[in-house]
Amino acid sequence: xxxxxxxxxxxxxxxxxxxxxxxxxxxxxxxxxxxxxxxxxxxxxxxxxxxxxxxxxxxxxxxxxxxxxxxxxxxxxxxxxxxxxxxxxxxxxxxxxxxxxxxxxxxxxxxxxxxxxxxxxxxxxxxxxxxxxxxxxxxxxxxxxxxxxxxxxxxxxxxxxxxxxxxxxxxxxxxxxxxxxxxxxxxxxxxxxxxxxxxxxxxxxxxxxxxxxxxxxxxxxxxxxxxxxxxxxxxxxxxxxxxxxxxxxxxxxxxxxxxxxxxxxxxxxxxxxxxxxxxxxxxxxxxxxxxxxxxxxxxxxxxxxxxxxxxxxxxxxxxxxxxxxxxxxxxxxxxxxxxxxxxxxxxxxxxxxxxxxxxxxxxxxxxxxxxxxxxxxxxxxxxxxxxxxxxxxxxxxxxxxx
Numbered sequence: 001x002x003x004x005x006x007x008x009x010x011x012x013x014x015x016x017x018x019x020x021x022x023x024x025x026x027x028x029x030x031x032x033x034x035x036x037x038x039x040x041x042x043x044x045x046x047x048x049x050x051x052x053x054x055x056x057x058x059x060x061x062x063x064x065x066x067x068x069x070x071x072x073x074x075x076x077x078x079x080x081x082x083x084x085x086x087x088x089x090x091x092x093x094x095x096x097x098x099x100x101x102x103x104x105x106x107x108x109x110x111x112x113x114x115x116x117x118x119x120x121x122x123x124x125x126x127x128x129x130x131x132x133x134x135x136x137x138x139x140x141x142x143x144x145x146x147x148x149x150x151x152x153x154x155x156x157x158x159x160x161x162x163x164x165x166x167x168x169x170x171x172x173x174x175x176x177x178x179x180x181x182x183x184x185x186x187x188x189x190x191x192x193x194x195x196x197x198x199x200x201x202x203x204x205x206x207x208x209x210x211x212x213x214x215x216x217x218x219x220x221x222x223x224x225x226x227x228x229x230x231x232x233x234x235x236x237x238x239x240x241x242x243x244x245x246x247x248x249x250x251x252x253x254x255x256x257x258x259x260x261x262x263x264x265x266x267x268x269x270x271x272x273x274x275x276x277x278x279x280x281x282x283x284x285x286x287x288x289x290x291x292x293x294x295x296x297x298x299x300x301x302x303x304x305x306x307x308x309x310x311x312x313x314x315x316x317x318x319x320x321x322x323x324x325x326x327x328x329x330x331x332x333x334x335x336x337x338x339x340x341x342x343x344x345x346x347x348x349x350x351x352x353x354x355x356x357x358x359x360x361x362x363x364x365x366x367x368x369x370x371x372x373x374x375x376x377x378x379x380x381x382x383x384x385x386x387x388x389x390x391x392x393x394x395x396x397x398x399x400x401x402x
Contacts, residue, residue, distance in 0.1 A: 001078065002057060002075045002076065002077055003051055003052060003054075003075070003076040003077075003078055004072050004074075004075060004076075005036060005037075005048060005050075005051075005072070005073055005074035005075065005076055006070050006071065006072055006073065007039060007048075007067045007068065007069055007070055007071045007073055008039065008046050008048060008069070009069055009070070010041060010068075010069040011041070011043070011310045014041045014042055014043065014310075015068075016066050016067065016068050017039045017040060017041045017046070017066070017067055017068075017180070018039070018040045018041075018064065018065070018066055018067070018180050019037060019038075019039060019040075019061050019062065019063050019064065019065045019067060019073065020037075020038040020039060020040035020045060020063065021037065021038045021063060021142065022036070022037050022059060022062075022063055023035055023036060023037060023038075024036050024037075024056045025056070025059075026056055026057065026058055026059055027055065027056065028055065028056050029053075029054075029055055030050040030053065030054060030055070030056055030076070031050065031053050032049075032050060032051070032052055032053045033049045033050065034049060034050050035047045035048070035049055035050075036048050036049065036050050036056065036074065036076075037073065037074070038306070039067070040179065040180050040181070040274075041180065041310075042180050042181065042183075042184040043181075043184075043277075043308075043310055043313050044306075044308050044309060044310055044313060045274070045306040045307075048073075050076060051076070051078075052076065052078035052079070053078065053079070054076050054077050054078040054079050055076070055077045056074060056075075056076055056077075057074075057075040057076060057077045058074060058075045059073070059074050060072050060073050060074055060075070061073040061074075063117075064177075117140050117141065117142060117145065118174075118176050118177065119176050119179075120142060120145045121145065121174070121176075122174045122176040124145070124149060126145065126148070128140060130148065131144050131145055131148045132144065132148070179274055179275060181274045181275040181277070182274070182275045185275055185276050188336070188337060189334050191337055192334050192335045192336070192337050193334065195337070196335055196337070196372045196374065197372060197373040197374045198334070198335055198370055198371070198372060198373070199370070199371060199373050199381070200332040200333075200368055200369065200370040200371075201368075201369050201371070201378075201381050201382055201385055202330070202366060202367065202368050202369075202385075203366075203367045203369075203385045203386065203389050204364050204365065204366050204367065204389075205364070205365050205367055205388075205389045205392045205393055206353070206362050206363070206364060206393050207231075207348050207363045207364065207365050207392070208362055208363055209392075209393055209394060209395055210231065210234050210392060210395050211348075211363060213395055214229050214231075217229065221289075221290070224290075225290035225293075225294075227290055227293045227294050227297065228293065229289065229293065230293055230296075231345075232268075232292070232293070232296050232320075232322070233289040233290075233292040233293050233296075234289075234392060234395060234398070235320055235322075235343075235345060235392075236266055236281065236284055236287075236292050236296075236320065237284075237289070237292070237391075237398045238387075238388045238391040238392050238398060239266060239284075239318060239320060239343060239388060240264050240266070240284045240285050241387070241391055241398065242384050242387040242388050242391070243264055243317070243318060243384075244264075244285070245383075245384075245387055246380050246383060246384040246387070247260055248340070248375060248376050248377075248380050249318065249340060249341050249371070249376055249380065249381075249384050250264070250317050250318060251317075251340060251375060252317070252338045252339060252340055252375075253338065253340070253372070253374060253375055254338070258375060261317045263282075263283060263285075263317070264283065264284045264285045264317065264318075265280050265281070265282045265283065265284070265315050265316050265317050266280070266281050266284050266316065266317070266318050266319070266320060267279070267280050267281075267316030267318065267319040267320070267336060267339070268280075268281060268296060268299060268300075268319070268320055268321075269319060269320065269321035269322070269333075269336075270299065270300055270303040270304075271326075272303045272304055272306070273304070273306075274306060277303050277308060277313060278313065278316060278319055278336055279299040279302070279303055279308055279312045279313055280312060280313065280314065280315050280316040281295045281296060281299065282315070299312065316336070316339065317339060318339060318340075318341060318342070318343070319333075319335075319336045319339060319341075319342040319343070320342075320343050320345065321333050321342060321343070321344050321345070322344075322345040322346075323344060323345070323346055323347075324345050324346045324347040324348065324365065327347055328346050328347060329346055329347050329349065329366065330346055330366045330368065331344050331346065331368060332344070332368055332370055333368060333370050334370065335370055335371070335372060340371060340372045340375050340376055341369060341370065341371040341372065341376060341381070341384075342369070342370050342371075343367065343368070343369055343385075343388070344367070344368035344369075344370070345365065345367065346365055346366045346367070346368070347365065348363045348364070348365045349363070349364060349365070350362065350363055350364070351364045367385055367388065367389065369381055369384065369385045
């Protein structure tokens, strides 16, 4: 009896999905709950496991195909052993000439490179002809590229002697399709630029008090809570307190209405191999420093591994993006619709500052608040940013709620 492998139920806000990567080939043995294929949506990557142990009999939808919820994508022969003929294979051998012709066309089509493979080739500046394919019909798989790169690293480098008559290196380019996530992010950012009256206001904060506090208590904090004390917990705490004082920043526009949120769900911009995602840390007003640090670390790991759920990406009233981890000194972040504002944190850099009539070298960081001027006026935006600055420069106020 053949088991049909179907696309999982997609969220209501997701119309369709793309077959991203097949981890098994037809004829491969699979174990129960072993991941067969990754299905990529606009928001997350869904893993489709094998419902039973057996042999993957056939792949109906190849990598790159657009699929709908509950659509048939593969067939599994439960209890079978790899290498043994299955009833379906026997029927295929006895199929009519028309069916055999259709199968041959399918094999020819499978020679095309999948989107995941094309992305890997582009990332490592490889030509498809350089990699030996071990997939069905000689198709190149992700494992083939990884093996090729490993062999290239282990092989001794030989310097080629320059030749006067050698032709100039050929100019080339590669075309790689955008992932669904990248296309979605591009559309949302364009929508934010075109549909909001976006302005950005700047300030700077002296990070020395927080750095001194971390230096004094980081060992005790990690020993007690099992997590490092980073800067993000201070940022989240300061933003949460500022949102309480300026409810307009914690609101959003819905048609002709303003929706004020009485909860504090903060999105964290996370860069992943698939693109930018903004997982949400919920109910930040009820979380302590250690809970915030653990929550951020968990979301970051899930984002890196493509394990974020739709629920973890939904909602969020305000976004924090930290370009400082990449060395950005100053930027103007773009609002994450339907939110009304986003805070950009940047690189901490020593600069000469005037303090009580004297010049001191202090670790300074620029803050940038981009906001929707349709909802937030200059007074609220500047007051919000100044509040964050004051709380970060005197972190004891975060604990005393003053």
